């Protein structure tokens with residue numbers, strides 16, 4: 001489906017990244033098939049672009065602008081310089097980084113690098129944007145800002161996102177649908193439609209109910225209240 005947001009949620013080591021890498025075409029699968037719009041996936045392609053957790057996925061020797069321009073030049077050689085520039089400018093404006101186009105990756109914050117990586121992937125107009133814990137290395141407040149930013153970006157594209165996370169809150173805040181994997185060996189524990197109205201705030205009763213259900217499906221033992229208390233204690 002176009003413009004869908006699917007989260008793959010599961011505890012550490014259950015095979016979330018492996019599943020995503022299979023969809024990307026990076027891994028050989030032992031059995032079964034991955035079909036995208038009627039075609040079997042057998043190798044990587046620009047119809048499925050990946051964004052990783054690692055901040056160092058940009059080319060360090062190229063400016064922000066050139067980081068977006070280079071894949072466009074390689075994959076769409078018929079685009080003129082002007083067309084590529086228009087596309088690059090459009091995507092940089094989409095993530096409010098136009099003024100940073102001359103910067104090199106080492107001059108950007110982690111959150112800014114991830115935003116460049118997201119629009120670099122989107123500029124190739126993939127059907128699927130595959131995201132492997134892209135905000136996992138960010139502090140809580142930047143992570144929250146980028147989650148909101150990602151939802152905003154989604155409104156401007158027709159891409160479908162498959163987003164891997166082990167963070168229950170992240171899955172609830174972002175997704176329309178959640179595939180829950182159980183502990184290793186990972187099996188699909190359930191597929192859940194997430195229809196909670198946005199903005200999804202932890203105080204809403206449906207939020208707490210879904211949180212506890214996901215937690216139980218993942219085979220974890222803490223309730224949302226215990227988890228919040230733990231976080232408070234850690235902060236104190």
Ligand SMILES: Nc1ncnc2c1ncn2[C@@H]1O[C@H](COP(=O)(O)OP(=O)(O)OP(=O)(O)O)[C@@H](O)[C@H]1O
Pocket residue numbers: 010011012013014015016017018019166186
């Ligand atoms: N279906 C599978 N068949 C064979 N090996 C698997 C399968 N799923 C996972 N593995 C192996 O299990 C290990 C952990 O998998 P993976 O990194 O995908 O887990 P994860 O859920 O993404 O973990 P984390 O959240 O800690 O990143 C890897 O070595 C991977 O090769």
